[in-house]
Amino acid sequence: MTVSVFIDGAAGTTGLEIRERLAGRGDVALVTIDEVRRRDHAARAEALNDADVVILCLPDDAAREAVAMIANDRTRVIDASTAHRVAPDWTYGLAELEPDQADRIASARLVANPGCYPTGFLALVRPLVRAGLLAADAPLSVNATSGYSGGGKAMIAEFEGGEAATAFRPYALALAHKHVGEMTRHAGLTVAPIFQPAVARTYRGMVVQVPLHLSQLARSFTLNDLSEVLAAAYDGERVVRFAHEAATVVKIEDDAGTDRMTLRVVGNQASGQALLIATLDNLGKGAAGAAVQNLNIMAGFDPVAGLTL
Numbered sequence: 001m002t003v004s005v006f007i008d009g010a011a012g013t014t015g016l017e018i019r020e021r022l023a024g025r026g027d028v029a030l031v032t033i034d035e036v037r038r039r040d041h042a043a044r045a046e047a048l049n050d051a052d053v054v055i056l057c058l059p060d061d062a063a064r065e066a067v068a069m070i071a072n073d074r075t076r077v078i079d080a081s082t083a084h085r086v087a088p089d090w091t092y093g094l095a096e097l098e099p100d101q102a103d104r105i106a107s108a109r110l111v112a113n114p115g116c117y118p119t120g121f122l123a124l125v126r127p128l129v130r131a132g133l134l135a136a137d138a139p140l141s142v143n144a145t146s147g148y149s150g151g152g153k154a155m156i157a158e159f160e161g162g163e164a165a166t167a168f169r170p171y172a173l174a175l176a177h178k179h180v181g182e183m184t185r186h187a188g189l190t191v192a193p194i195f196q197p198a199v200a201r202t203y204r205g206m207v208v209q210v211p212l213h214l215s216q217l218a219r220s221f222t223l224n225d226l227s228e229v230l231a232a233a234y235d236g237e238r239v240v241r242f243a244h245e246a247a248t249v250v251k252i253e254d255d256a257g258t259d260r261m262t263l264r265v266v267g268n269q270a271s272g273q274a275l276l277i278a279t280l281d282n283l284g285k286g287a288a289g290a291a292v293q294n295l296n297i298m299a300g301f302d303p304v305a306g307l308t309l
């Protein structure tokens with residue numbers, strides 16, 4: 001079986017990464033439009049309605065507009081933008097989020113690809129909320145660092161053109177980043193986490209950290225309990241893996257250039273402090289890798305076809 005796929009925004013950072021992952025696959029036929037017509041309404045409308053699956057790699061407003069341009073109920077959509085991640089009629093495209101999430105994605109017409117930061121946060125926190133280690137109203141915080149490709153073409157130009165005179169830049173200091181609602185909703189929390197992102201002078205890669213006092217847990221759980229719950233949640237998964245080996249450092253480069261995500265529980269049982277850490281690539285499992293994984297699941301292909309793990 002061959003599935004026809006149109007990438008709207010194919011010349012952008014995420015779009016190009018998806019094209020690379022789909023190149024040379026015999027089970028995917030790319031629907032393309034001439035690069036000079038990539039913003040042409042009529043050309044896009046035709047491609048959006050021709051393809052079996054469209055992958056939107058656009059800013060939020062353009063993604064909403066693209067969905068409105070689909071005039072049939074056959075074309076399936078994977079939206080990489082933030083536009084539909086908490087929309088009730090969309091399926092959240094983090095296949096490992098719930099035991100039946102991949103099945104839901106398989107039968108969905110509209111799939112919202114997760115944000116890069118929420119991917120790390122949710123993979124760490126959702127199993128702990130589901131298993132009752134963390135109460136829904138636990139007041140969490142999350143610190144995270146992304147490579148500068150996370151800001152798309154504009155941020156790449158800023159860092160590579162010399163304008164961003166920094167090696168490390170915390171941002172979203174008003175604590176109202178657009179990913180907070182997505183994190184809260186899909187973790188099953190009732191209290192929004194304090195989310196404090198930063199961008200580093202490296203092209204790609206991401207570290208997401210959730211510090212926890214063990215006294216914050218619903219009862220007297222240990223570091224080992226946290227590890228056991230996370231290890232069990234991802235047992236048998238190929239893209240998300242729990243690292244059992246002890247670590248004293250992690251690097252933003254650890255999973256950069258791949259589509260996998262690694263989860264860790266570290267800390268100090270004696271002082272009652274834990275740190276949950278996810279490493280991933282903002283453009284891999286954080287964007288293009290997840291989009292291709294969702295496409296594979298929707299089309300009934302091997303979920304990891306075309307991915308680098």
Ligand SMILES: NC(=O)C1=CN([C@@H]2O[C@H](COP(=O)(O)OP(=O)(O)OC[C@H]3O[C@@H](n4cnc5c(N)ncnc54)[C@H](OP(=O)(O)O)[C@@H]3O)[C@@H](O)[C@H]2O)C=CC1
Pocket residue numbers: 008009010011012013014015038039056057058059060062080081082114115116149150151152153154282283286287
């Ligand atoms: N970069 C990342 O790590 C991640 C990105 N995302 C999301 O993916 C989406 C794409 O981001 P990213 O690839 O980084 O962004 P880029 O800025 O690199 O690319 C955006 C693309 O959208 C195209 N575009 C913009 N407006 C329109 C329009 N009105 N009509 C048609 N095409 C348009 C641009 O065209 P042109 O080439 O002409 O400029 C460009 O090719 C965003 O919603 C982003 O939030 C999600 C997770 C991670």
Ligand SMILES: CC(=O)N[C@@H](CCC(=O)OP(=O)(O)O)C(=O)O
Pocket residue numbers: 080081082114115116117146147148149150151155178197198199
């Ligand atoms: C470094 C950087 O600027 N990153 C982007 C997030 C990239 C991403 O995940 O895009 P979505 O918003 O579509 O999820 C930001 O914080 O806005």
